[in-house]
Amino acid sequence: MQKIQIKIPVLLPQVTSEKDTCVKRLINELEAKDGLEKVHISDKEEDGVPQLCFHYDPDKISIDRIQTIAERVGAEITKKYGHLLIKVTGIRHTRQARLIEKKLLDIKGILEASVTAAGLVRLEFDKNETNFDLITEKLEKENIEIVERSTGEDGLIKAKQKTKPDLKKKVSKEQTSGKVHKASEGESHAAGEKQAHEHGGVFGKDxxxxxxxxxxxxxxxxxxxxxxxxxxxxxxxxxxxxxxxxxxxxxxxxxxxxxxxxxxxxxxxxxxxxxxxxxxxxxxxxxxxxxxxxxxxxxxxxxxxxxxxxIAALSDLAPKTALLKKDGQTEEVGIEKLNIGDVIVVRPNSKISADGVVVHGTSSVNQAPITGESVPVDKVPVEDPSKDYSKVDDIKAENRVFSGTINGNNTLEIKVIKEASDSTLSRLVKLVNEAQxxxxxxxxxxxxxxxxxxxxxxxxxxxxxxxxxxxxxxxxxxxxxxxxxxxxxxxxxxAISTPSAVLSGVARAAKGGVLIKGGRPLEDLGVITALAFDKTGTLTEGKPKLTQVIPLGNIKEEELLKLAVAVESLSDHPLAKAVVRDGKERLQGNTIPEASNLEAVLGKGIKASLGNDNIYIGNLELFEELNDDKPSEEIIEKVRYVEGEGNTTMLLRKNKEYIGIIALMDTPREAAKETLLELKKLGIKRMIMLTGDNQKVADAVAKEIGLTDAWGSLLPEEKVEAIKKLKQQESKVAMVGDGVNDAPAMAHSTVGIAMGAAGSDVALETADIALMADRLETLPFAIGLSRKAKSIIKQNLWVSLGIVALLIPATIxxxxxxxxxxxxxxxxxxxxxxxxxxxxxxxx
Known part of the structure; x- marks a missing residue:
């Protein structure tokens, strides 16, 4: 039996989550094919994208045939099944929502329906048996009017609300064209803007x-x-x-x-x-x-x-227009007309209209509407304004801005990197609506x-x-x-006790910069007893810092650092960049000599010339390979000791003399220790770090910030096994990571929590809960809110059931x-x- 992996979006371009029911359908269809023994979602991901793993018999079917079948079945499923999220008005209460849900499920071709009293309808349907017109007609018969809709193919679309025939004609047009139409002023209302229990009459909505x-x-x-x-x-x-x-x-x-x-x-x-x-x-x-x-x-x-x-207020965060800069002139345009690469001007104290990077000007931006951060974040221009940043994942926080955030006291020029329908705010609104x-x-x-x-x-x-x-x-x-x-x-x-608590909980979380995708994660987070953390970028800063400079022999620390910076400035390795950055900061403007003739030894170190001297910088393995003048036992012991403290070390040699040791470390976040203390107070018994770094590094970080366990040297698939083991021990386990490398482990945990999800499509899609800001300190807020929500749901159940239990015999x-x-x-x-x-x- 052999295996092959194929990306899910290749097969199902409109499906963004491996939990979608269309993925299950795809698996069932494929497993029915002769030669395909088993099809499942792989624990491994490529660039954060879910993979389908095919176990096949090469004697019966070829890889090329598997690819062809998978793409054909995927295309058939995409063609056959539709997904809809509709905002409506006219739903008066939870009981009516359930009645409409039943009516929709009675329509031939509707496979899944969920209707809320908040005026949201989520549908999955067979396109061959029903269509949007029939669904609209059914809703109209129930006196329900459509305000907005979104599908897997397009963003949120507003429907005009005139007479019913116009509404139907409008929706039908949108469905066939796939274009976004903006309702004219006063013709449509965001759900929640209009009273849901609007009967009308002589006194209007009241x-x-x-x-x-x-x-x-x-x-x-x-x-x-x-x-x-x-x-x-x-x-x-x-x-x-x-x-x-x-x-x-x-x-x-x-x-x-x-x-x-x-x-x-x-x-x-x-x-x-x-x-x-x-x-x-x-x-x-x-x-x-x-x-x-x-x-x-x-x-x-x-x-x-x-x-x-x-929740509806989220939709109103983004301004409807932007100042587009073209040929030195500015023109006010609707945000739906902005294209990737356009430059917009944002005046002081006004809202930013699109996701983008700063290309001109410096200012501080209030990101609270998206990330929940209370302190404005300083923004500076990118180094290369002409570069296309729409495909770049690791844009620095000081360069990136989000739609719906508020500019400070200076004018900014921003290069658009996402269309309005695909902005972080648009995704957030859609996911919050789906969560309800x-x-x-x-x-x-x-x-x-x-x-x-x-x-x-x-x-x-x-x-x-x-x-x-x-x-x-x-x-x-x-x-x-x-x-x-x-x-x-x-x-x-x-009937209303739980939906009202879920709606309020999701709304409060969104306001605090936390996306909770529905009632299940909201409830589950409140009962977890163990938290598993990824190390790099979650508990630590995610970038190495120069921690120690240790001279050996008669050389001074300053001289040693000058040599190291001179040689490392020739390299583009992340560790070399850290040495140069922090070294220059320590040297504070001192003249640094020029090195030349760089030679790199992959994974071990570098060699360069400095005047008439040869300088070697690398790990112990580099010097083990040099035939002459290996480091003494005393030097090796010193290197091992520094590494035992959780550092990555570099040994420096000038010609044949060992002159010093440089140590770097991915240092813990400033807020990590305090956050873990807060989590302990909330009743989290175990806090475990899962990392690919060696056990010594893991132990050093764990000791510094106060973790209960540290499991090092783990491969991604071993992290999944670690989560499974923890679930056996603790029952309910949450995994906190960046949502990309940790997606498989997050999928196997009770609740997957992604850090820094703002701007990260993968993190937003894969996690059950997304912390929009890259701030660990929002985690206690999310857990505290979940505990409160769980407590209120319990109180509501006791009140509602208790009253019924007392009143029935009392009336009898x-x-x-x-x-x-x-x-x-x-x-x-x-x-x-x-x-x-x-x-x-x-x-x-």
């Missing part, structure tokens, strides 16, 4: 809330007048009937719409309970039920809208619970309707009790009437929503 208040006023006046003997009873009755109209208008409207579509929701149950109360002559109780239900609904939507707006559609483990559990709970309650209500046949009471008493149980058992609070045995039941029921719904909103105010 009509339901105003109707609820009118209902309450009429109820209060009617109730008060009922105590005055001089006032006829019909006046109080008329006021209660008026209260019924205003309190029940939208409840009845929703109930009728739902029942007409074959649904059976809480609105219908509440309406039946209110009608039942009226039949029994309890008009005031029925009006109270409708008042509290409609008021609770309106306040619930107001509260959820607050969280929704927090990902259900958490708790939400999946509550959905499953409700599936069985609602039919059980309806069965109980039917049984209670016939209680008068068993116990000595009139039918009216049995009917009233059954209606009270209906109100008490309605799982409103349960007559301890609580409909009025009491509805007050407690609506109170618990509002309580869980406002409890979830506390996450928006979470402090670091």
């Amino acid at each position: 009509t339901e809330l105003i109707f609820a208040i009118i209902c309450g006023v009429l109820l209060g006046i009617g109730f008060g007048l009922s105590f005055l003997e001089s006032v006829p009873d019909w006046i109080s009755l008329s006021l209660n009937i008026g209260a019924y109209f205003f309190g029940g208008y939208f409840t009845a409207k929703e109930a009728i719409e739902t029942v007409a579509k074959g649904g059976f929701e809480i609105d219908f149950l509440m309406l039946v309970a209110a009608i039942g109360a009226a039949i029994l002559g309890a008009w005031a109780e029925g009006a109270l039920l409708l008042f509290l239900f409609s008021l609770g609904h309106a306040l619930e939507h107001y509260a959820m809208n607050k969280a929704r707006k927090s 559609t990902q259900k958490s483990p708790t939400q999946l559990l509550t959905d499953k619970f409700e599936k069985y709970f609602v039919p059980a309650v309806l069965l109980l209500v039917v049984i209670l309707l016939f209680a008068f046949l068993v116990i000595n009471e009139p039918f009216s008493a049995s009917f009233y009790r059954a209606m009270a149980v209906l109100v008490a058992a309605s799982p409103c609070a349960l 045995f007559g301890f609580a009437n409909i009025g009491v039941a509805v007050v407690i029921h609506e109170g618990s719904t509002l309580l869980v929503v406002f409890n979830a909103l506390r996450l928006l105010a979470y402090k670091k």
Whole structure:
């Protein structure tokens, strides 16, 4: 059996994650081919790109045939299956979102659907069986209007909102052209900008809330007048009937719409309970039920809208226009017209319009909207403004800027390196929106619970309707009790308890520069007990620094450093650059001699001429190979001792005399030690470093910053094995890395956390959680927020289930009437929503 690896994007160009269901389909299709024994995602990656590993029989199939089949199947899958993320308005609450989800899944060809009360619809569909027009038509029938959509092929597209036929025609055009259309001023609204529970009416978007208040006023006046003997009873009755109209208008409207579509929701149950109360002559109780239900609904939507707006605000970060510099002149253009390589001018104290590099001017930039950094970052021009930086991965932080960040007091000229639809901000908005559609483990559990709970309650209500046949009471008493149980058992609070917390948690994290991709990682991060860290670039600075200069013999430290800098300045090796950079800083302007005749020995060191002298710089292996004058045991022992402290060493020899040792080290981040202490306080028991460096280096770094374990000399596949071992020991493990080399290990951990994800497409796509800034100190914030979210989700579940558990027996045995039941029921719904909103105010 032989193996071959092929990049996933070669096969599925629109798929950015190996976790996509299209990758599973591709694997299933390929494994059905004769000669292909096994197909799986490899633990190894190339340039951070996932690979498919094919185990094949060379006697049955050739590599060329595998490549052809894989590309054909991949093309077929890409052609056959579509992905959509749609922003909509008109979804009123979580229960309606679930109803629409079911309706969409009923469409032939829809394979996966997720709908949120925040107004987001995520779909995966078979292009041969359905299309965007049919999906739009279905949504329109549910009185849902599309605001924006995105697919695997294009960025976020705004849809015009005029009449329904125009909307449909517009969407269809966009789908065929694939171009981005910008809605004209006032024609479209970002989701969250418009109230999600917009019924319209005489009072506009606030009509339901105003109707609820009118209902309450009429109820209060009617109730008060009922105590005055001089006032006829019909006046109080008329006021209660008026209260019924205003309190029940939208409840009845929703109930009728739902029942007409074959649904059976809480609105219908509440309406039946209110009608039942009226039949029994309890008009005031029925009006109270409708008042509290409609008021609770309106306040619930107001509260959820607050969280929704927090996420929608991300979309508004980027300015809509930019000052394009062309032929010495500036012209204001829409950001969608900017191309890679264009130069834009950013005036003082204005927002930056595109991802790019500074080519002229110096300033400080507030990056908080993207990375959460509270301190502005100084920006300087790149060394070569004419270079194409769009394909460069390691752009320095002082040269790079992001769309949506805010310029300081000086004018900057910026060369665009990403189109508007592909900017870091655009990706962040898209991923945050997708995150809202990902259900958490708790939400999946509550959905499953409700599936069985609602039919059980309806069965109980039917049984209670016939209680008068068993116990000595009139039918009216049995009917009233059954209606009270209906109100008490309605799982409103349960339905909204988890989604509201996930929405608030994701919104707060995004504001703090942390991207959490949905409910699962939000919950999982809160229960991890162990953290595994990559070393280079995560716990350390990621670049070597000159740590020690040790003269041997009579030479002075300054003279030794001059020789080293002179010779190393001829080399472009990273270690040589570090010696030159830090050496010049130490020498502070002293004259450095000129070296020549550089000869490099790969992996061992260099030789050069300095005047009449030969200078050798390298590791011990270089000098072991020289036949004459090997270093003494004393010198070797000294080198080994310095290496034992975690340094990389260079031994210097002038002609035949050994003159000194230079030590370099990838030094720990300044914040590493303090961050690890904070993590320990948060209850993280084990903090393990996984590194390819030797064990001595690993131990030295671990000791300095306070890690519990350090595992060195690990290859990428051995890091995966280390994660698997840790999961057996600790159950829940998070892996923190840069999202590129560490992607396989991150994929096998409970939660993968990428550092410095701003500007890194791979890190944004591969990680479950992305720390946008290259700052380790944001990790305790992310974990703390997750713990808080997990705690709030638990509180909400206890409140919602506890209230139902208490109210059902209380109403069955007559301890609580409909009025009491509805007050407690609506109170618990509002309580869980406002409890979830506390996450928006979470402090670091």
